[in-house]
Amino acid sequence: MSWTETANPDLHHLAAPYAVDALDDRERRDFEAHYLSCDICSQEVIDFSEVAGALATGVSLAPPPELKASLMAGIGSTRQLSPRLSTLSSASDRRRNWVLAAAAAALLVVGGAVGAVAIDRTDPVTELVAEPDSRVTTLTGSQGSIQIVHSAERDQVAVFGADLPDPGEENAYALWFLLDDGVAPAGLFKPDDGTVREVLNIDGIETTGWGITIEPATGSDQPTTPVIFAGTF
């Protein structure tokens, strides 16, 4: 992965604040998109999370005794998820997966009802990013930032974008497959106030990377404007 060449180098220094949840929502999102593809940051997140766990231990406090009975009554009616059966390619992939599962679980509920939590139905973006085969590509562009998380297993991509120029009322951002002999349309998205966080269903084409142009909102067969973002694997 070529993150170091293409993106904000500051991201490499965010593992510690990330582990103590000291990033705001946007930085957290950006860092999560980054560290999946960065072995150093992945390891740091694991290490610093252990320290955070120790900090929690430092303020241990027995909960009200009645809590346990209520919890034990509740789990009887709570379905458990099956283990993941996917074959993961490396230790670091499995590690990322574990950290992500914890992060995804943590992301899910803000004030949700006990027992009504459903990780697999809540957020398609989180779900896709947690796919074992998902691959993050950071695109290079002159204004704003875009990351694409692709799962070939699901034929989906999650698009994360920030600080993107408004494409105009009649236009949209077009994502392109980069092929050996040209490009093929993958999908369209429109940023909301410069940001985008959305899942696109795409064709199962084996691509060597991603490109982005501005196109009419109805889409184009081939790019009609210059490429504004691109990234290869």
Add this chain to the structure above:
Amino acid sequence: MSEVRVRRLRAVEPSGAVDLPYLLNQSGRGDEAAFSQLYDELSGVVYGVVIRVIRDQAQAAELTQEVFVEAWRLAARFDSDKGSVRSWICTIAHRRAVDRVRSEQSRRNREEADLIKTPVVAADAAVENAERNSDVEMVQQALQVLTVAQRESVTLAYYGGHTYREVAALLDIPEGTVKTRIRDGLIKLRDTMGLDQ
């Protein structure tokens, strides 16, 4: 009864430490007795950190229950090669506590100044046995190894639930300085407590 007895024997390692991965693994197979024991081991840590961040007993109890329900649901997906059970459940607990605090306006009412001045002290009620007591003490001692500046940034971020930007604003220092202090502080804590592999 005898079943519980056997399980307890199995869950305790020769060192006397409870085998949390084993309990979580069993929980993932629907073993409620193992989950009950897991709760006994970790509920103090989870409740302690949650109440520390959100500072409301009723909400802390509710959130603690949510965290354990989630641990029950996800138990089968835990892999002990990738980190400790404690770290896993604390990640879930702290993130949720922080998200809840940030989503509420009530955070403005918290007294930041007090947090800065008050040393981190674990409530005595937390101390259920000698084992836990020594854990709490070890963390408190490790925190004393940090410089005042590092400790301030780490505790405002982790126990206070503030972003590093908010910490910078609270202390009136540059954001980069806070990031560095948090990082250096965590590294020093890791080394002091022997958490690096």
